[in-house]
Amino acid sequence: MITKQDVVAAYQLLLRRAPESEEAIDHWLERCAYPDELVNGILGSKEFEVGLYNRSTPTSSIRPSDEEIVARFGVYPEPDLVHWLRNLPAIEGMVLPSSAYISAALAQFQARNDYRGNIAEIGVYHGKYLAGLATSIRPGEKVIAVDLFEDQDQNEDVGGYSEAGFEAPLRALTQDVFAEVMSTYAPHAELLTIKRSSLNVTADELMPDGQRVRFFSVDGGHTHDVFLNDLRLAETTLAPYGIVSIDDILNPDWPGIITAAVRYFDGTTKLRPVAFIENKLLCAYESHADIYRTALRNIAPRSLRRRDVEFSNYTADEYVDGFDLYAFLRSLPL
Structure with a gap:
């Protein structure tokens, strides 16, 4: 007690x-x-999320060099990334700070290692998560957003969202708000928006320039069939060094995700679980799974709870909502 x-x-x-x-x-x-x-x-409280800025006040007026920051945190203090991280509480959406930080840091890791490709998300809502991933975008890469936006009557999950208490925010979603968030926090991104159900999106549309996706966030339909459709789209379009982020992987509100994910990894797939982060599962092809595991352990050592936990036929590291984000921000000037 x-x-x-x-x-x-x-x-x-x-x-x-x-x-x-x-x-x-x-x-x-x-x-x-x-x-x-x-x-x-x-x-998990709103008070903790809103207190992000205050808890991240620098402890010293002496700013370390960018090289020292990268060596210490595995993350480069790119201005758009820092701006987005400091303003996370102001962006509508249900992305935990640690998951946002870890995911954006991995997208940046890809960019720094010349892993080229587009960034895509199915189910963008207001763009809270996608904007952070997009801060790593480079010339020639696109950010691709798939969402119904105002057309929620076409959403096969709308009944489930209503029962879970999420229908009102979903109905308030507009494409204009999403575009404003993206322009504010990822102003250099070339954005392609597809306002349509993911069930009617083809792999070619997610590779408009023939370039594959290096980071794919699956956060659309939460029923078994829609989720599997989206996950297969991700696998079909993913670059060999790509990352797939699965949302709500262990959320009891959405057992269809849990069921479908286990069946997917029990079957024939080249994707491998890499890490459970707060409310998400990060996956990659076997050739790069260990590369990303090592990168994550450098990016979020304070958040690593357990290594090699069982999931289906594989294992993944487990991360909790630790203090890596706050330590990173505290190393920077306001």
Whole structure:
């Protein structure tokens, strides 16, 4: 059982301050029985997300060189990337900060190692995740967004979203808002938007210039059949060194994703799980799976919880919402 002292310590560690009141302490004492529940509760709270900027205030006025930052964090402090990271709480969407940071850092790792290709996402919502991936874009590469936007009546998942309490935000989605987010946080990206169900999108449309996709985010339909359609589109269009990010992989609200993913990896596929990050599974072809595992361990060493956890016929590292993002931002000037 947790105690009042546990709550105070968790506030100091995670929020960098004392609890605001006895009522706040009582809230967590009533809600949580074990330390893990307390920590996960605070990490998942809006207060933790909004406090990102304050917790990331630099501890020193002496700025390390870019080379020192890359050596320490495995991430280059590219201005668009930093701008996006600092403003994550202001962008509508359900992407946890650690997943956003790790994914964008891997996309940057691809760019720094000359792994060329387009970046694609099915189910972009307001672009919170895609904008971060797009900060790594280089000349000749495209950012491809697939979403129904205002045409949610064509969404086969709309009933499920309604039951889960997510229908209202989905109905408020507009393509204009998405375009504004992309232009604000990824202003150098060449954007191709496909306003259509992914069930009616072909592989050729995701490779408009003949160039394959180096980072593909699958976050569209959450039913078994739609998810498998999207995952197969990703595998068909993926570059040999590409990464696939599967959203809601262990989310109990969407058992169709869990079922379909296990069946997919139980079958014949060249994709291999690389890492579980918060609410996502990152995958790559076997030839590059270990390369990305090593890169991730350099990018997010504080967040690595377990190595080689079982999933289907394979294993993947497990990452939790740690402090790598905040340590990175604290090393930079405001």
